[in-house]
Amino acid sequence: MNHALNELIAQQPLDGAALDAFILAHDIPLVDRDGVTFLYRGEADAVFLRLFIAGLPAAQPLERVAGSNLWVLRFELPPGSRFEYKFEVVRGASNEWITDPMNPNKAADPFGANSVCQGFGYLPPEWSLPDGAARAGSLDEFALDSRHLGRRHVRLYLPARFRRNRRYPLLVLHDGTDYVRYAQLKSVLDNLIHRLEIPPLIAALTDSPDRLHEYVGFDAHADFLVEDLLPGVAARVPLEGDAATRCAMGASLGGVASLHAAWRHPGSFGRLLLQSGSFAFTDIGENKRGPVFEPVVRFMNAFRANPGRPAGRVYVSCGIYESLIYENRSLVPLLQKQRLQVRYEEARDGHNWQNWRDRLRAGLTYLFPGPLWMVYE
Amino acid sequence: MKAHESARTTVLGRELHRTLRGLRPVTAGGESCAVGAPAPSARLTSAGRGRDDRSMRDYALLGPQYLSPNLRDGLVGLGIRGPLVAVTAGWQEREGEIDELRAHVELPVRDLGLYARTEQVYADDPPLAAAARERQERLQELQELYRLRLASLMGALAELGARSAASRAVRHARRAALGDVRRLDRQHLAATASEHERFARRWPAAERPSLAAHVAALSHAIEGADAILVAGGHVAVLLNRLRLFGMAELIGAKPIVAWSAGAMALSERVVLFHDRPPQGAAHAEVLEAGLGLVRGIVALPHAHARLTLDEPARVSEFARRFAPAQCLALEHGSLVRWRGGRLAEARDVERLSRGGQPLELPT
Numbered sequence: 185m186n187h188a189l190n191e192l193i194a195q196q197p198l199d200g201a202a203l204d205a206f207i208l209a210h211d212i213p214l215v216d217r218d219g220v221t222f223l224y225r226g227e228a229d230a231v232f233l234r235l236f237i238a239g240l241p242a243a244q245p246l247e248r249v250a251g252s253n254l255w256v257l258r259f260e261l262p263p264g265s266r267f268e269y270k271f272e273v274v275r276g277a278s279n280e281w282i283t284d285p286m287n288p289n290k291a292a293d294p295f296g297a298n299s300v301c302q303g304f305g306y307l308p309p310e311w312s313l314p315d316g317a318a319r320a321g322s323l324d325e326f327a328l329d330s331r332h333l334g335r336r337h338v339r340l341y342l343p344a345r346f347r348r349n350r351r352y353p354l355l356v357l358h359d360g361t362d363y364v365r366y367a368q369l370k371s372v373l374d375n376l377i378h379r380l381e382i383p384p385l386i387a388a389l390t391d392s393p394d395r396l397h398e399y400v401g402f403d404a405h406a407d408f409l410v411e412d413l414l415p416g417v418a419a420r421v422p423l424e425g426d427a428a429t430r431c432a433m434g435a436s437l438g439g440v441a442s443l444h445a446a447w448r449h450p451g452s453f454g455r456l457l458l459q460s461g462s463f464a465f466t467d468i469g470e471n472k473r474g475p476v477f478e479p480v481v482r483f484m485n486a487f488r489a490n491p492g493r494p495a496g497r498v499y500v501s502c503g504i505y506e507s508l509i510y511e512n513r514s515l516v517p518l519l520q521k522q523r524l525q526v527r528y529e530e531a532r533d534g535h536n537w538q539n540w541r542d543r544l545r546a547g548l549t550y551l552f553p554g555p556l557w558m559v560y561e
Numbered sequence: 562m563k564a565h566e567s568a569r570t571t572v573l574g575r576e577l578h579r580t581l582r583g584l585r586p587v588t589a590g591g592e593s594c595a596v597g598a599p600a601p602s603a604r605l606t607s608a609g610r611g612r613d614d615r616s617m618r619d620y621a622l623l624g625p626q627y628l629s630p631n632l633r634d635g636l637v638g639l640g641i642r643g644p645l646v647a648v649t650a651g652w653q654e655r656e657g658e659i660d661e662l663r664a665h666v667e668l669p670v671r672d673l674g675l676y677a678r679t680e681q682v683y684a685d686d687p688p689l690a691a692a693a694r695e696r697q698e699r700l701q702e703l704q705e706l707y708r709l710r711l712a713s714l715m716g717a718l719a720e721l722g723a724r725s726a727a728s729r730a731v732r733h734a735r736r737a738a739l740g741d742v743r744r745l746d747r748q749h750l751a752a753t754a755s756e757h758e759r760f761a762r763r764w765p766a767a768e769r770p771s772l773a774a775h776v777a778a779l780s781h782a783i784e785g786a787d788a789i790l791v792a793g794g795h796v797a798v799l800l801n802r803l804r805l806f807g808m809a810e811l812i813g814a815k816p817i818v819a820w821s822a823g824a825m826a827l828s829e830r831v832v833l834f835h836d837r838p839p840q841g842a843a844h845a846e847v848l849e850a851g852l853g854l855v856r857g858i859v860a861l862p863h864a865h866a867r868l869t870l871d872e873p874a875r876v877s878e879f880a881r882r883f884a885p886a887q888c889l890a891l892e893h894g895s896l897v898r899w900r901g902g903r904l905a906e907a908r909d910v911e912r913l914s915r916g917g918q919p920l921e922l923p924t
Contacts, residue, residue, distance in 0.1 A: 558797050
C-alpha cells in the first residue's frame with residue numbers, strides 16, 4: 185500500500201486535515217507497479233467494489249479505517265491493466281451503486297458510466313484522440329428501406345478528400361453509433377487514414393433497435409446486411425468490388441452478428457473484425473448464460489460443426505478479464521484450421537468500449553493495410 | 562580515453578569536418594560537391610542526350626507542403642517568375658486540384674495531367690496497357706522476393722548490432738552484414754532497371770500513336786514553362802507516370818521544384834521507409850531507381866515522423882547503408898536549392914550522419 189497513506193492510517197485518531205491534503209495531492213485510486221488501492225470517504229454500513237473481472241469476486245468489501253469514514257481496499261493488478269468498476273454503498277436498507285467520487289476518469293457506455301481504473305503504465309492510445317492535423321471525414325445519415333427489417337437509418341462515414349472517381353473499401357459496423365460515441369471511431373478513422381495506416385475507406389454504421397434479438401444469429405439481420413445494406417451503400421458511394429475490400433465488424437453480440445452474416449453469406453465479407461464476441465457454445469451440456477444466449481449457442485454450435493470459410497482474413501480480440509475469453513480463444517484454432525488468416529490479440533482489459541477502442545488500430549491495420557510505405561505527401 | 566570512445570570521437574570529427582565543408586551531394590562514383598563547387602555532370606539519361614547543360618540545372622527540393630507551404634520560397638530562390646507546369650500524378654484521382662497551389666505561388670500553373678493521360682493512353686492502346694500491367698506484376702514479384710531476402714539480412718544486422726562490439730570478429734561481421742544489405746539493394750536496383758529497359762525496348766513510345774501524341778503535347782507544354790513542379794503523393798504511381806511519358810527527357814534542363822514523393826522520384830534511388838509501421842517489419846527498402854535528375858541524395862520526407870532519429874545506431878546504419886548518397890530529412894519548411902550546378906541554399910534540412918546524429922546542413 186502507499187507508504188504515506190499507511191502512515192496516515194496508522195495515526196489514531198485519523199488526522200482529517202492531513203487526509204484531505206493527501207487526497208488532494210494524489211490521483212485516486214492509488215496505482216503503483218504492484219497494484220491498486222481504492223479509497224472511499226463517507227458514512228456507510230458497508231462499501232463494496234463492484235467489478236466484472238473473470239476470476240475475481242464481483243463484490244469485494246472495502247475496510248473501514250477505525251475511527252474514521254475512510255474505506256480502503258487494495259489488490260494486486262498487473263501493469264498495463266484497465267478495468268471499470270463502481271462502488272456499492274450500503275446504508276441501512278439503502279443500497280446504491282455509484283461511480284468513484286474521487287476518480288475523475290470515467291467511461292460511458294449505453295448503460296451509463298463506470299469509473300475506470302488504469303493500472304500502472306496504461307496510457308490511452310494517442311491515435312484515438314482528436315488530432316487537429318488530421319483531415320476530418322464526414323458522417324451523414326440515410327434511410328434504407330430493407331426487405332428484411334423495414335426502414336433503417338444508416339450513417340455513412342466518408343473519408344476526408346472523398347472523391348467519386350475513386351473506389352473505396354467498406355467497413356460495416358454493428359452498434360455503429362456506440363462505436364462513435366464510446367470508442368471514438370470517427371477520430372480513430374480520421375487519424376489512421378491521415379497517417380496512411382489504413383487506406384481511405386467508407387464505413388456504414390448500423391444500429392439495431394433490438395440487438396438482443398437481431399444480433400444473436402438472426403437470419404433476417406444477416407440477409408439485411410448482405411441483400412439490402414451492401415447494395416444500398418454501393419448505390420450511393422463508389423465501392424471496390426472484391427469481397428476482400430468488405431469487412432463486417434462488431435463487439436460483443438455485434439461480433440456474433442458479424443460472424444453469422446459472413447457465415448450465412450460466404451463471399452460477402454472477405455474481412456471480419458470481431459471484438460470480445462459473445463461466441464457462447466456448448467460442446468456438451470446446456471447453455472448456462474441465460475435465455476438470451478439460446479440462439480447464440482444454436483448458431484455457434486452449428487458454426488463450429490461446419491465453419492466453412494466465412495472470410496479470408498479475421499482479427500479477433502478479447503480482454504483477459506472477460507468471461508468470454510475462453511470462447512474467443514476457442515474460435516482462433518477453429519478459424520485457422522479453415523485456412524483463414526487470423527490475428528488474435530488479448531489485452532488486460534474487460535468487456536467495455538475502451539478496450540474495443542484500444543484494439544481498433546491493430547485490427548484495422550491488419551485487415552486494411554494502408555499505403556504507408558508508398559505515399560509521401 | 563577508451564578505445565571505443567576514441568573511435569567515436571574520430572567519427573564525429575569526420576562528420577564535423579564534412580559539415581563544415583558543406584553539403585556534398587555525392588555521385589554514385591563517389592564524386593562530391595561542396596557548397597559553391599560545381600555539381601558532377603549528369604550521366605546519360607537516355608539515348609540521344611548526352612552531357613549537356615542539365616548538370617547545371619537549377620532545382621529545389623522541399624518537404625511536405627500541406628501545413629506550411631514554402632514552395633514560393635523555392636521558386637523565388639531560383640528566380641522563377643512563371644509560368645509553371647505541374648506534375649500532380651502522385652495525387653492520383655485528386656490530380657489537377659491545384660487551386661491552393663496556384664494561390665500560394667501566385668503564378669500561372671498548368672497541370673500536365675499525367676495520371677489522366679495514362680488512363681487515356683491505356684484505353685487507346687490495350688496491348689500497351691496489358692504489357693504495362695504484366696511489368697507491374699513482375700516488379701511486384703521482384704519487390705516481394707527482395708523484401709524476403711532483406712528481412713533475413715536485416716535480422717542478422719540487428720542481431721549483430723545487439724552484441725557487444727568489443728570483439729574484432731563482431732565488428733568485422735557487422736561491416737560484412739551491412740555490405741550484404743548494400744549488395745542486395747544494388748541487385749534489386751539492377752533487376753528493376755532491367756525490367757524497365759526491357760519494356761522500353763519492346764514498347765518504344767514513338768511507335769505507340771496515343772502515347773506519342775501525349776508526349777508531343779507534354780513537350781509543347783513544358784517548352785512554354787519557366788519551371789516544372791513535381792508534387793508528392795504515391796511515389797510508385799508518380800514514378801510510373803513520369804517514366805511512361807519520358808519526362809526526364811522532356812524536362813531537359815528546365816528548373817525543377819519538387820517536394821516529398823516528387824523529390825524521391827527525381828533522385829537516383831527511391832527508398833521507402835518507416836521505423837514504426839503498425840504491422841510488419843520496419844526495414845527501409847529500395848523501390849527502384851528514380852529518374853536520376855537529382856543526384857547524390859536519398860530524399861526522406863517526414864523523416865522525423867517516420868524514423869527513430871533519436872537512435873544513433875539506427876541513424877548511422879541508415880546513413881552507411883545508402884552512402885555515398887546523402888540521406889536528407891525533408892520536413893515542413895525544409896528547402897535545399899541548387900543553382901547553376903552549385904548548392905545555393907539549405908534551410909531546415911538535416912542529413913543523417915554516419916555518426917548517428919541528424920546534422921543540420923549549413924545554410
